Amino acid sequence: MIGKTLDHYEILEPIGAGGMGEVYRARDVRLDRIVAVKVLPPQFAEDPERRQRFEREARTISSLSHPGICTLYDLGESDGTHYLVMEYLEGGTLADRLKQGPLPVKEVMEHGAA
Template identity: 50%
Template sequence: MALNAGTKLGPYEIQSLIGAGGMGEVYRAHDSRLQRTVAIKVLPASYSADRDRLQRFAQEARAAAALNHPNILSIFDIGDHQGSPYVVSELLEGETLRDCLKRGRLSIRKGIDYSLQVARGLAAAHDKGIVHRDL
């Protein structure tokens, strides 16, 4: 479900598409209540057709929202737009690791630093019983 700039999802106004993949689309949006820019991941409508999957999504979002760690995005909200569930999170801006690697190899020091950041975030999630299945 592609959303156009200006589309409203509750208090959130879509500004632009950030990216898309098998798990849905991610948009930059404006939160009119708190006057901040957020990211919204809109999941495929097929999630709504599977009650168990939808319950797991909501449960995992609540669990992730309880995490407070510098290597984990903050979750702000969840909702539904025309049958498609969505999750609202902190907007992380900058270069992706994939884009960085396109320019060439990382130094050993940078590779270790990035790996430690990922490991620390995963460890914090695992400590709360959350398993990331899509790295």
């Protein structure tokens, strides 16, 4: 995927993976900004039920507004590749942070109240 362009999103590097696909750091060449692009694996894209689940995920994300949740910018398909485009946030994941040990109560309260 590195170097590939999905519509106007240039894939730069992998940043993670989940149950419904791989996530890449990418550049929106129209708006000249860095974004996160989640790509549905080809074997899932062939399955109508999984494609629908991917699209439901997009609708769910787009209905949420919280500082701790990435904003969804776009949902698309380019040459058979289905993808979501989200806000790119610097830093690690919650899982990465929890590997360092339990969060202090004060930090939990700050994030929970955001």
